[in-house]
Amino acid sequence: MNCFAPPSQDSPASSSRLLNSTLNREVSEHAHVEAFLKIFHKDDRVLIVISADPDAIASAVAVKRLLWRRVSQVTVATISDMKRPDNLQLVKALSLKIESFSAVSPAVFTRYVMVDSQPGHSPLTEALAFQVIIDHHPLTVLSDNPEKRPVYIDIRPEIGATASLLAGYLKAAQIKPNFRLATALFYAIKTDTHNFVRQVQSLDMRAFRWLYSYINLDLLANIEKAPVARSSFKKLLAGLNGAVFYKNRVYTFLGRTDHADTLVLTADFLMKVSGVSQSLAAGICGRKLVIIFRAEGIRQDVGKLAQEAFGKFGSAGGHKNMARAEIYLENLDNKIRNNPVAIGRFVLRRLAGE
Numbered sequence: 001m002n003c004f005a006p007p008s009q010d011s012p013a014s015s016s017r018l019l020n021s022t023l024n025r026e027v028s029e030h031a032h033v034e035a036f037l038k039i040f041h042k043d044d045r046v047l048i049v050i051s052a053d054p055d056a057i058a059s060a061v062a063v064k065r066l067l068w069r070r071v072s073q074v075t076v077a078t079i080s081d082m083k084r085p086d087n088l089q090l091v092k093a094l095s096l097k098i099e100s101f102s103a104v105s106p107a108v109f110t111r112y113v114m115v116d117s118q119p120g121h122s123p124l125t126e127a128l129a130f131q132v133i134i135d136h137h138p139l140t141v142l143s144d145n146p147e148k149r150p151v152y153i154d155i156r157p158e159i160g161a162t163a164s165l166l167a168g169y170l171k172a173a174q175i176k177p178n179f180r181l182a183t184a185l186f187y188a189i190k191t192d193t194h195n196f197v198r199q200v201q202s203l204d205m206r207a208f209r210w211l212y213s214y215i216n217l218d219l220l221a222n223i224e225k226a227p228v229a230r231s232s233f234k235k236l237l238a239g240l241n242g243a244v245f246y247k248n249r250v251y252t253f254l255g256r257t258d259h260a261d262t263l264v265l266t267a268d269f270l271m272k273v274s275g276v277s278q279s280l281a282a283g284i285c286g287r288k289l290v291i292i293f294r295a296e297g298i299r300q301d302v303g304k305l306a307q308e309a310f311g312k313f314g315s316a317g318g319h320k321n322m323a324r325a326e327i328y329l330e331n332l333d334n335k336i337r338n339n340p341v342a343i344g345r346f347v348l349r350r351l352a353g354e
Contacts, residue, residue: 029172032154036169037070039131039151040111044071047109049101049117049125052078054191055161056116057090057098058184059134062166063115065181066173075109077101079124084261085226090187093219094180101125116162118155121315122326136162136192138303138317157319160196160204163188167207182214187223194296194321232262239266239281250276251351253344254283260290260326267292278302282347288314289332289343293323309350 040046048063050056060076067074077099082088091098106112106128113132119125120140129148136159159165163185170177177185189208196204228236235257243252250270257263263281270279271294278300282291291310293302303318306325310316314327329337336342 029168033066033169033172036132036152036154037066037173040067040071042070042072044111045073045109046071046075046111046113047104047106048074048076048113048115049128049130050076050078050098050115051080051117051122052082052087052098053084053116054086054090054184055163055188057087057094057096058181058188059115059162059166061094061096061181061184062163062170062177063113063134065175065177066166066169071111075099075104077104079122081259082261083229083232083259084264085228085232086187086191086223087261089223089226090184093223094184115166121317123315134162134165136160136165137319140317159201161189161192161207163192164201164204164207167211168203171207171210177211177214179214179216179219182211183216183219183223186211186215187220192322228265231258232265235262235283236266236269239263239283240269243270245273245276248275248277249279251280251348252282253340253347254281255340255344257283257285260285260288260292263290263292267294270294271296280347280351282344284329284340284343287329289325289327289329289347291316291325291347293318293325295321305351309353 046067048060050060064074064076076096079101082091082098101124112128112130114125114130115134116136118133118135118137118140119128119130130150132152133150134154136156138157139155154165156165167185186208189204193204235254239252239254242254243250250273252266252270254263254266263283267279267281270276270281277297278295280291280293282289291306293306295302301320302323303320306316306318306323310325310327313331314325316325318324332343332346336346
């Protein structure tokens with residue numbers, strides 16, 4: 001999906017054309033950048049909202065660079081905590097200050113931007129009227145309220161990483177990224193495409209090649225070798241020990257865990273096991289049940305699996321090879337919400353289609 005203005009509310013046919021992601025092939029990156037920058041004014045205070053991961057972090061910094069000297073203030077805020085080693089290393093390398101979304105006052109900002117996510121992905125962001133959404137995840141339902149319809153939307157689910165889109169913006173704007181930003185975008189594309197094994201388009205390849213001449217290989221190595229926290233290591237080890245294999249699939253339930261990023265580490269590591277083409281790691285993180293999906297191969301679609309199994313309970317979806325579900329425990333039946341063993345069984349039942 002790509003459009004520079006909200007579709008007409010009284011013209012369904014017009015809307016369907018505007019929501020067609022193939023329109024991106026007819027719009028140059030220069031047109032994208034021009035339309036994007038027209039939204040902002042010198043006095044604007046901009047809030048960029050992300051759900052922190054390498055792609056979101058790098059994309060947010062790219063947006064911040066695009067708006068440099070064009071607005072009065074840019075703040076990056078995350079709706080999720082950061083404990084994943086590469087996230088922390090990336091933020092450190094960029095010398096970036098990321099606020100917690102719960103700690104900022106949205107009312108003090110005049111423009112709201114979301115990258116690598118969409119408002120419907122989290123109840124925390126559904127109430128905000130975002131002027132800009134740039135993402136590569138499948139389109140979710142946007143608000144019917146005209147006051148909450150974004151002015152600028154660039155959603156391209158066929159692209160491997162949002163960082164690829166933002167690299168294209170920088171290039172079109174003739175902005176040479178410094179080595180920190182270039183390395184962050186480069187790493188984000190590597191991560192979200194799993195070194196180009198997962199979904200990838202020519203735009204990802206072009207962005208990757210363009211960024212390569214600006215990156216710092218030592219910095220890239222430091223990010224990729226970021227240390228795992230001891231608390232995460234213990235949970236990771238427990239998750240690996242408790243993994244259950246069935247043919248080419250593996251599932252593990254970690255019970256109460258320190259952070260959702262530990263589940264990501266677990267699911268990613270399980271994909272390294274010989275013969276595994278699909279892994280799921282689930283756990284209870286605070287007030288939420290979180291399920292991380294990973295897969296390889298063109299015939300799988302864990303984004304669809306996540307949506308069908310858990311969509312009616314909370315936020316669920318993603319790509320063919322990477323997906324996530326987050327369910328508030330209060331959305332579960334009283335008999336299971338306070339029982340980790342019962343929650344683990346619930347996950348398995350839903351995956352089995354029960």
